[in-house]
Amino acid sequence: MRNIVSPLLLGSLMLSGCMTTAATVSSAPTLDLTADSETVPVGTVNRDAADDPAIWRNAADPANSLIIGTDKRAGLYVYGLDGSKKSFLPEGELNNVDLREVMIGGEKTVLVGASIRNDRANAQVGLYKLDTETAELSLLGKYPAGPGEAYGFCFGQDSGGETFAYMIEKSGFVREITLSFDGGTPAATIGREHKLATQPEGCVVDDRTGRLYVGEENAGIWLFDLNADNFVPQRFANINGSELVADVEGLALAPEGANGGYLVASSQGDNAYVLYDLITGTYVNRFRLVDGVIDGTSETDGIEVILGDFGPAYPEGLMVMQDGANEGGTQNFKLVSWSKIKAAVAP
Structure with a gap:
């Protein structure tokens, strides 16, 4: 990814101190919020199955936006904002999912990508x-992403519209894959890579600034400057048993303005969600979802945030998070209005 102007000072993101052993209960104050809706459960019962969501916002008809979610034992679901199942594509063992809009064969296409673990x-x-229109997914192709077990996954796009896929391999490799769509058929070329010391998973790219954020589950969050000549990360946040508790799982962005907004992380170890300021890299606040009309979340893996109008229930944006211990036993995804979250964590 190239040619993205990035005015943030990386030095402001460097955190001092050493990683500490994570506690199971955070000592930091944590806000209690409730979910606004939920999806129907995934089809795989009595197993750790639901994992990661992505959101497509329908700008022309926001209330008819769609959520894609992985059942990592079986395939890909498409849900409506009411949580109903729209379709299912059986693809076997998939882990993380992301999407971007691209041009394929002269046609604007919502491209969905996933890490395949078969x-x-x-x-x-x-x-x-x-x-x-139909809320259905069709396979365009499956592409090699290097040796090892596929795990985390995310897309990125540069200012020229070039699209990249980032494969987070379970043993620690972070790989950049360049995608092209010449002639209407996708092609994928493996490029740069870097190996983290231990197991990573969650990742997200800020297309505005050319920054890739990767969660190393028992260490913290890393930042890759994709405009740099090297592919070496800098530490963005430590797991410290207070603000961020191991495992760090899903990552999502809530962008504001030219460069600002929040990085949101799943603090799985204490069933919470943590917000960091994207400009300064500083901790902002944290919250969890507790039982209300809809049950709360626990052991969350993947999360996603997309800002914008999603209709009356989600006027400023939507956050979706996996629920690892859904009431009733079969995992699903919870939906929360971003306006509720923002009002609580950054009044």
């Missing part, structure tokens, strides 16, 4: 087309 020795990226 072959534990050889990672693959699955690319799919989302039909926004």
Whole structure:
């Protein structure tokens, strides 16, 4: 990813001190919020199955936006904002999912990508087309993503519209894959890589600034400057048993203005969600979802935030998070209005 102007000072993001052993209960004050809606459960019962969501916002008809969620034992679901199942694509073992809008064969396409784990020795990226009218996914192709077990996954786009996929391999490799769509057929080329010391998973790219954020589950959050000549990360946040409790899982962005907004992280170890300021890298606040009309969340893996109008229930944006211990036993995804979150954590 190139040619993105990035005025943030990386030095302001460097945190001092050493990583400490994570506690199971955070000592930091934590706000209690409740979910606004939830999806129907995934089809795989009595197992750790639901994992990661992505959100497509329908700008022309916000209330008919769609949520894509992985059942990491079986395939990809598409849900409506009311939580109903719209479709399911059986693809076997998928872990994380993301989407971007691209041009394929002269047609604007909602491109969905996922990390495919069917072959534990050889990672693959699955690319799919989302039909926004029928809410169905169709396979475009499966592409090699290097040796090892596919785990985390996210897309990024530079200012020229070039699209990249980032494969987070379970043993620690972070790989950049360049995608092209010449002639209407996707192609994927593996490029730069870097190995973290221990197991990573969650990742997200800020397309505005050319920054890739990766969660190393028992260490913290790393930042890769994708405009730099090297592919070496700098530490963004430590797991310290207070603000951020291991495992750090899903990552999401809530962008504001030219460069600002929040990085949101799943603090799985104490069933909470943590917000960091994207400009300064400083901790802002944290919250958890507790039982209300809808049950709360626990052991959250993947999360996603998309800002904008999603209709009356979500006027400023939507956050979706996986629930690892859904009431009733089969995992699902919870939906929360971003306006509720923002009002609570940054009044």
